[in-house]
Amino acid sequence: MKFWRTLLAAAVLAFASAxxxxxxxxxxxxxxxxxxxxxxxxxxxxxxxREVTYANVFxxxxxxxxxxxVLPDLAESWTISDDGKVYTFKLHTGxxxxxxxxxxxxxxKFSLDRARAENSINAQKQLFAAIDKVEVVDPAxxxxxxxxxxxxxxxxxxxxxxxxxxPKSADTNKEKPIGTGPFKFDSWAKGSSITxxxxxxxxxxxxxxxxxEFRVVxxxxxxxxxxxxxxxxxxxxxxxxxxxxxxxxxxxxxxxGATEGETILSINNKxxxxxxxxxxxxxxxxxDRKAIIDGASAGLGLPxxxxxxPANKYYVDLTGRYPHDVAKAKELLKEAGLENGFKATLKxxxxxxxxxxxxxxxxxxxxxxxxLEIIPVEWAQWLDQVFTKxxxxxxxxxxxxxxxxxxxxxxxxxxxxxxxxxxxxxxDLELTSDxxxxxxxxxxxQKILADDAVVGFLYELPxxxxxxxxxxxxxxxxxxxxxxxxxxxxxx
Amino acid sequence: xxxxxxxRLAISVVTLALAxxxxxxxxxxxxxxxxxxxLGMNASADQVELLRNQMGLNAPLVWxxxxxxxxxxxxDLGRSYTYSxxxxxxxxxxxxxxxxLALIALxxxxxxxxxxxxxxxxxxxxxxxxxxxxxxxLGVAVPNFWFALMLIYVFAVWLRLVPAGGFSGxxxxxxxxxxxxxxxxxxxxxxxxxxxxxxxxxxLIEVLNEDYIRTARAKGLxxxxxxxxxxxxNAMIPVLTILGLQFAFLLxxxxxxxNVFYLPGLGRLVFQAITxxxxxxxxxxxxxxxxxxxAVNLIVDLSYAVVDPRLRSRQ
Numbered sequence: 046m047k048f049w050r051t052l053l054a055a056a057v058l059a060f061a062s063a064x065x066x067x068x069x070x071x072x073x074x075x076x077x078x079x080x081x082x083x084x085x086x087x088x089x090x091x092x093x094x095r096e097v098t099y100a101n102v103f104x105x106x107x108x109x110x111x112x113x114x115v116l117p118d119l120a121e122s123w124t125i126s127d128d129g130k131v132y133t134f135k136l137h138t139g140x141x142x143x144x145x146x147x148x149x150x151x152x153x154k155f156s157l158d159r160a161r162a163e164n165s166i167n168a169q170k171q172l173f174a175a176i177d178k179v180e181v182v183d184p185a186x187x188x189x190x191x192x193x194x195x196x197x198x199x200x201x202x203x204x205x206x207x208x209x210x211x212p213k214s215a216d217t218n219k220e221k222p223i224g225t226g227p228f229k230f231d232s233w234a235k236g237s238s239i240t241x242x243x244x245x246x247x248x249x250x251x252x253x254x255x256x257x258e259f260r261v262v263x264x265x266x267x268x269x270x271x272x273x274x275x276x277x278x279x280x281x282x283x284x285x286x287x288x289x290x291x292x293x294x295x296x297x298x299x300x301x302g303a304t305e306g307e308t309i310l311s312i313n314n315k316x317x318x319x320x321x322x323x324x325x326x327x328x329x330x331x332x333d334r335k336a337i338i339d340g341a342s343a344g345l346g347l348p349x350x351x352x353x354x355p356a357n358k359y360y361v362d363l364t365g366r367y368p369h370d371v372a373k374a375k376e377l378l379k380e381a382g383l384e385n386g387f388k389a390t391l392k393x394x395x396x397x398x399x400x401x402x403x404x405x406x407x408x409x410x411x412x413x414x415x416x417l418e419i420i421p422v423e424w425a426q427w428l429d430q431v432f433t434k435x436x437x438x439x440x441x442x443x444x445x446x447x448x449x450x451x452x453x454x455x456x457x458x459x460x461x462x463x464x465x466x467x468x469x470x471x472x473d474l475e476l477t478s479d480x481x482x483x484x485x486x487x488x489x490x491q492k493i494l495a496d497d498a499v500v501g502f503l504y505e506l507p508x509x510x511x512x513x514x515x516x517x518x519x520x521x522x523x524x525x526x527x528x529x530x531x532x533x534x535x536x537x
Numbered sequence: 538x539x540x541x542x543x544x545r546l547a548i549s550v551v552t553l554a555l556a557x558x559x560x561x562x563x564x565x566x567x568x569x570x571x572x573x574x575x576l577g578m579n580a581s582a583d584q585v586e587l588l589r590n591q592m593g594l595n596a597p598l599v600w601x602x603x604x605x606x607x608x609x610x611x612x613d614l615g616r617s618y619t620y621s622x623x624x625x626x627x628x629x630x631x632x633x634x635x636x637x638l639a640l641i642a643l644x645x646x647x648x649x650x651x652x653x654x655x656x657x658x659x660x661x662x663x664x665x666x667x668x669x670x671x672x673x674x675l676g677v678a679v680p681n682f683w684f685a686l687m688l689i690y691v692f693a694v695w696l697r698l699v700p701a702g703g704f705s706g707x708x709x710x711x712x713x714x715x716x717x718x719x720x721x722x723x724x725x726x727x728x729x730x731x732x733x734x735x736x737x738x739x740x741l742i743e744v745l746n747e748d749y750i751r752t753a754r755a756k757g758l759x760x761x762x763x764x765x766x767x768x769x770x771n772a773m774i775p776v777l778t779i780l781g782l783q784f785a786f787l788l789x790x791x792x793x794x795x796n797v798f799y800l801p802g803l804g805r806l807v808f809q810a811i812t813x814x815x816x817x818x819x820x821x822x823x824x825x826x827x828x829x830x831x832a833v834n835l836i837v838d839l840s841y842a843v844v845d846p847r848l849r850s851r852q
Contacts, residue, residue: 080809082575082619082620082813083619083620083621089575089576089577090575090576090577090578090579090580091575091577164587165584166576166580166584166587166588166591168575168576168577168579168580169579169580170580170581170584171579171581219621220621220622234630234704234706234801235620235627235630235631235801236630236631236801236802236805236806236809237703237704237706237799237800237801238703260703260799261799261801262702262703262799263796263799263805264796264797264799266682266686266797267686267689267701267702267796267797267798267799270686270689270690270693270694270701270702271701271702271703271799273694273701274689274693274694274697274700274701275697276693276700276701276702276703423569423812424574424812425567425568425569425570425571425574425812425813425814426568426569428569428570428573428574428578429568429569429570429573430568432573432578433570433573433582444578446578446579449579457582
């Protein structure tokens with residue numbers, strides 16, 4: 046009895062001290078599911094790198110805002126020449142890197158030239174492909190000349206891969222990132238956590254937090270007790286299946302937003318019988334998106350009818366193009382000469398949306414006579430066999446790069462899709478900067494993909510964030526991978 | 538004894554050499570390209586090729602094996618592809634978690650298991666034995682990740698005595714660090730203790746049926762003395778064998794518990810390295826573990842000789 050009383054007293058004490066400490070809180074512990082391999086966003090594709098560094102440690106000329114909009118960042122303003130080829134950026138002055146060196150137009154030239162160089166291993170090198178030359182006009186002005194006008198140039202410059210780095214620290218950013226942002230890198234306990242602290246001389250609007258720790262919690266089951274115990278106060282990317290345990294607890298906020306992750310049933314368009322349009326359309330009719338969304342994303346994903354996020358300003362709703370219709374699917378298979386159905390394989394990467402969705406899709410396609418053999422693969426295997434060698438029939442994957450409809454026009458991409466009409470639309474888009482025209486071209490592109498039933502369009506991957514109800518300013522959506530902390534604060 | 542030791546050492550060296558070849562070959566035929574993994578789906582094939590060259594992945598297989606194995610001989614474990622830091626640094630950081638955790642868990646499991654084994658064996662077939670062995674059976678059967686979650690809910694979420702997970706590092710204070718290792722150590726120790734208790738019990742029962750025990754009792758030695766001095770000592774060999782195996786497991790086979798408590802242990806390092814195809818890390822750490830297991834086995838073999846003097850004279 047005495048033992049329990051002591052325990053209870055200890056627990057009460059712990060509660061009390063936690064409550065008094067929260068009055069003027071300036072620290073935050075954020076849970077992240079995957080540890081970044083390193084912290085240099087210009088040298089790797091891992092989203093986890095950006096989830097720590099974007100907008101916090103590193104900044105670009107422009108940046109992407111919480112809803113996908115392009116905002117000025119290190120460039121205070123810019124002008125665009127009439128032919129759309131020359132961008133003149135006016136930079137903020139008095140900006141310093143975290144190691145004390147001044148940021149100037151020279152660094153912009155260095156960063157952009159480095160990213161587009163012959164031997165660059167920037168994971169999104171295509172962002173810089175249009176750049177012809179970068180010139181320093183004066184320390185606060187830089188002129189970027191493009192080989193051709195590019196409608197998405199300012200957007201491209203807002204990606205994590207296009208951030209500004211200093212020649213002094215560029216080669217060591219992997220281990221000790223040095224940027225111009227409001228937070229500077231403090232320490233990294235490998236496998237465990239990464240700590241950022243408020244930077245000393247920040248040029249922009251002051252931030253509220255003094256210290257932020259990103260703690261790696263790989264297991265979804267461990268995330269719930271970590272929140273409940275108060276050890277971790279925010280999981281911006283939470284497992285949708287665990288939300289039920291948290292959502293009625295008034296101490297926490299559950300925020301469901303959109304990502305740029307189009308989750309699709311990819312089809313090998315060159316492999317018979319998938320080279321026949323009727324077969325691909327039959328698959329689209331056979332899919333019941335509602336059931337897939339309920340089963341694979343806890344009912345939180347938004348259905349899509351083409352390769353565009355419903356949160357994107359260029360989105361057109363094509364979800365009605367192929368309503369769930371088993372009879373129609375069977376009829377199309379019959380037209381294709383496959384009234385007795387056929388067998389195929391479905392390779393599934395290890396993510397839960399793929400593994401759960403795969404089972405449901407296999408059963409839905411069985412209803413129209415397509416018998417799928419499910420082959421679970423590891424991520425590395427998937428990249429090797431499916432993505433690089435194109436050795437697959439069907440697979441499920443979420444394409445998380447923002448605004449990436451152009452992948453269907455890429456040569457040798459794993460869809461094996463090649464439609465000159467579509468390629469033309471994408472080529473036109475690249476050269477068009479007029480907004481109305483771009484919108485129309487994007488609409489055309491989405492429609493062609495839906496008509497061709499290139500892949501089975503399923504749903505937009507939801508972003509489920511869970512955090513302390515007193516915490517404000519975290520992003521609801523994920524237009525790009527990021528945990529922007531510039532506006533995050535505790536209310537009391 | 539010296540000849541025995543030398544023979545054991547020679548066998549160990551050959552085992553290590555063979556293991557290095559097998560480990561290297563198996564990982565090389567694993568599908569997956571570390572360069573493509575790092576650059577993601579938007580990078581071009583040329584860029585992947587460029588990175589492969591930078592990482593030295595395009596060199597001939599035999600050359601790469603010799604380079605790696607030669608490094609191992611100089612105690613150079615190579616450089617991680619993904620983290621781009623020396624593997625030895627990664628291992629050292631992880632061992633700061635895994636080694637204390639394994640030792641605490643092992644100590645806990647021994648402290649729990651041996652008395653239970655003694656108790657059960659000396660009350661064989663009676664109510665106490667049945668209850669103790671029933672509990673041990675339960676301990677073996679309960680999945681340890683579930684048990685770990687229950688521990689977290691009680692001691693971290695409800696009572697808030699210890700953190701729900703994570704590791705603050707030894708720099709933040711020994712007490713802090715021990716606190717974060719306590720629940721995982723208990724979760725790891727329980728099933729191990731259950732197995733160990735059962736092994737101790739059956740080994741003891743076997744020994745207690747021996748003639749010399751009857752003789753010892755017949756010459757008037759008290760039961761307690763017989764149990765502790767004559768029976769337990771002779772029953773130690775299977776117990777030590779199991780302990781050796783458990784230590785090897787605890788050092789790197791605890792990925793599930795490390796995940797539940799998000800501890801940066803050696804098991805998670807290997808697991809992460811496998812999924813990211815950080816082959817050099819996997820290869821080097823596996824070799825270290827092979828070496829550790831061989832060393833532990835050697836120690837266990839030598840300790841047989843300590844507990845059983847007969848093995849000392851026998852070659």
